[in-house]
Amino acid sequence: MPMRDLTIRDLDVADLENGFLETLAFLSEVNLTPQEARPLLEDRCRAGVQTFVAVRGGRVVGTASLVAERKFIHAGGRVGHVEDVAVHRDFQRRGIGTKLVVHAVKRAQALGCYKVILDCFGPVAPFYSRLGFREFNRGLRLDLPVDL
């Protein structure tokens, strides 16, 4: 059932104490107090990383982020990286993730990105396919530290 009374907007510092960190923990471990998270938010803002939240009843129930990377290729175009999409377990399967990703894509488009890319686990790929994403590349990782 789609949700009414849902707002998608940029993360505000007050959200750090208002469900944001708890929501993100449904994606991966967070282990941060709001006080610890604050300088990280500033660090991300300085780097131009944009964090969006879905708010319902005054609480954060979902989040997604966008890194708009300036390239030299494509005549100085930008690529949008969608990162860290999470919805609080109590509010999943109601279209909040879709709204967040569409919001991030719209922002990327407004910033002049020529494409949006993301990495996801295989079982999540159909969710993104429904939004128009297509499988294109392999996503590789190297866990650090390594002995180099």
Next chain:
Amino acid sequence: MPMRDLTIRDLDVADLENGFLETLAFLSEVNLTPQEARPLLEDRCRAGVQTFVAVRGGRVVGTASLVAERKFIHAGGRVGHVEDVAVHRDFQRRGIGTKLVVHAVKRAQALGCYKVILDCFGPVAPFYSRLGFREFNRGLRLDLPVDL
């Protein structure tokens, strides 16, 4: 045959007129003059994007970039994104790409990244596998603009 007389270092503004843009064009279209590229370099530096070059005989013959993205997850850790690895055609198959990627991984490690990720075409995956990368996720893309 491995190359001697090869230096890997951060991109300098002078490199924009010294083979950098030509080298990058072996990866994808660039279509920039050095003058047009200069503000893009500044934009990338402000965002913390790091661009490395391989220099031989005073000319840029290879490049790779690193976006070190600050996360809220993983207790505020960083993820390194390796981007835009390119080697000039005349100098390919001599280990320059390997040196550039190892350099980027070392930088990511020095910055405290807990992993390095990248997207690549399937045929290039074995190159990264030899460096310790493993296939982990699907890489999806959405070309813009789209009608949202």
